[in-house]
Amino acid sequence: MTNQNGGTHLFSLGLQHVLAMYSGAIVVPLVVGGALNLSTQELSYLVAIDLLTCGIATLLQAFKTKYFGIGLPVILGASFVAVTPMIGIGKEYGINAIYGSIIAAGIFIILFAPLFGKITRLLFPPVVTGTVVTLIGLSLIPVGIKNMAGGAGSPKFGDPENLLLSFGVFLLILFMNRFFTGFFRAISVLIGIIAGTVAAAFMGGVDVKEVMQASWIHSPKFLYFGPPTFELVPILTMTLVGIVIMIESTGAFLALSKICGKDLSDQDLARGYRAEGLAFIIGGCLNAFPYNTFAQNVGLVQLTNIKTRSVAIVAGFILVTLGFIPKIAAFATMIPTSVLGGAMVIMFGMVVASGIKMLSTVDFQQQSNLLVIACSISLGLGSTVVPDLFAQLPPMLRILFSDGIITGSLTAIFLNLFFHHFSLKKSSAAEQLKPTTIKF
Numbered sequence: 001m002t003n004q005n006g007g008t009h010l011f012s013l014g015l016q017h018v019l020a021m022y023s024g025a026i027v028v029p030l031v032v033g034g035a036l037n038l039s040t041q042e043l044s045y046l047v048a049i050d051l052l053t054c055g056i057a058t059l060l061q062a063f064k065t066k067y068f069g070i071g072l073p074v075i076l077g078a079s080f081v082a083v084t085p086m087i088g089i090g091k092e093y094g095i096n097a098i099y100g101s102i103i104a105a106g107i108f109i110i111l112f113a114p115l116f117g118k119i120t121r122l123l124f125p126p127v128v129t130g131t132v133v134t135l136i137g138l139s140l141i142p143v144g145i146k147n148m149a150g151g152a153g154s155p156k157f158g159d160p161e162n163l164l165l166s167f168g169v170f171l172l173i174l175f176m177n178r179f180f181t182g183f184f185r186a187i188s189v190l191i192g193i194i195a196g197t198v199a200a201a202f203m204g205g206v207d208v209k210e211v212m213q214a215s216w217i218h219s220p221k222f223l224y225f226g227p228p229t230f231e232l233v234p235i236l237t238m239t240l241v242g243i244v245i246m247i248e249s250t251g252a253f254l255a256l257s258k259i260c261g262k263d264l265s266d267q268d269l270a271r272g273y274r275a276e277g278l279a280f281i282i283g284g285c286l287n288a289f290p291y292n293t294f295a296q297n298v299g300l301v302q303l304t305n306i307k308t309r310s311v312a313i314v315a316g317f318i319l320v321t322l323g324f325i326p327k328i329a330a331f332a333t334m335i336p337t338s339v340l341g342g343a344m345v346i347m348f349g350m351v352v353a354s355g356i357k358m359l360s361t362v363d364f365q366q367q368s369n370l371l372v373i374a375c376s377i378s379l380g381l382g383s384t385v386v387p388d389l390f391a392q393l394p395p396m397l398r399i400l401f402s403d404g405i406i407t408g409s410l411t412a413i414f415l416n417l418f419f420h421h422f423s424l425k426k427s428s429a430a431e432q433l434k435p436t437t438i439k440f
Contacts, residue, residue: 013306014314016190021077021294025054028078028289035087049220050078052323053288057279058316062309070272072256073312075297078289082241089234099284100228101238106280108239109273117270124250127362127369128412132251134355135380135408136295140348147341162338169196169342189343196339206334224287245292246273247409252293255354260307299347302354368419372412380408
């Protein structure tokens with residue numbers, strides 16, 4: 001009986017992770033496929049193969065081997081960073097060039113993973129990692145807030161029903177974390193989402209059309225859209241996207257290592273990068289997407305305090321199953337956006353809290369550390385709030401700076417190098433600790 005209960009608990013925890021990332025996982029294929037004018041049948045294939053590949057990519061990371069896998073409770077999904085580049089490549093070079101560039105970028109990541117693993121310590125001290133993780137959470141919070149109101153572009157945006165549902169889920173999760181312990185506290189997000197969906201059904205806000213139309217069985221096809229083509233500019237573009245995704249994933253890896261109390265070696269990071277590179281290649285061959293670690297699931301680990309990678313393994317198998325059985329996968333589309341928003345705000349906030357916790361080890365007496373944090377968050381949030389800031393830059397640079405997380409992360413990395421490694425004259429310890437006097 002204990003084993004049965006343990007299995008049920010593990011499944012519930014894994015399902016909670018899947019529901020937390022599900023909307024983000026299916027948005028990417030819908031946006032890219034819609035922009036490329038794919039048919040309904042092709043869009044259905046993209047969504048199903050994306051879920052399948054999300055599961056495979058998650059299992060690659062969770063099952064730590066000699067060459068692949070970070071061995072932490074990470075959940076991977078299609079990267080939002082790649083959306084705009086994929087659409088641009090598809091419109092100019094054709095859809096097959098997208099997948100050729102993804103495969104090439106994956107090979108690049110695998111080959112250079114050991115180098116990236118070695119330079120991570122130089123590029124990501126606590127002042128950088130804490131800033132990046134904080135920025136990831138701050139950049140995601142507006143998404144959660146918009147979802148609470150019904151989702152950006154919704155005709156019922158801000159409708160009182162949406163607010164009632166989202167704040168109901170929000171308060172239920174908080175209530176369970178205050179008055180419950182153990183397993184029920186750990187699945188508070190899952191219970192909140194289910195309760196919110198049931199409440200929405202009674203209010204007439206649940207659409208079952210997608211479930212009724214979905215097929216029962218889906219078979220993945222190798223090179224569904226035909227053989228990949230390899231064009232220089234798309235390959236360079238997607239390789240740059242791959243490097244950016246590695247920067248984001250590094251922040252998530254280091255945040256999870258702190259939460260789980262596990263120190264990561266250079267070899268661990270290299271295995272994590274290789275797994276993501278392999279996920280790129282699998283995604284390219286199955287005509288899916290580039291993949292990276294989802295920050296919302298990092299926040300869920302922090303919230304639930306469930307740190308075992310067994311949960312990530314279960315989530316990976318659930319995603320693989322959903323990829324083969326679209327009828328079951330479609331049930332998750334019944335969850336109203338506002339219900340997900342109520343849970344997302346808490347999870348994204350927990351990502352911010354994790355970043356602040358990492359920054360607590362930073363010496364704030366050093367003016368240079370304050371400048372690294374201040375400039376990185378200012379530029380990162382600025383790029384998020386004003387996305388057209390870099391709209392006139394050449395395409396390659398626009399890819400780098402159009403995302404606030406990327407802008408802030410690169411700013412933190414380079415300012416840390418500038419202040420702590422490339423200074424012409426290193427200040428003494430006494431000078432670093434000397435307070436700044438401001439006269440009025």
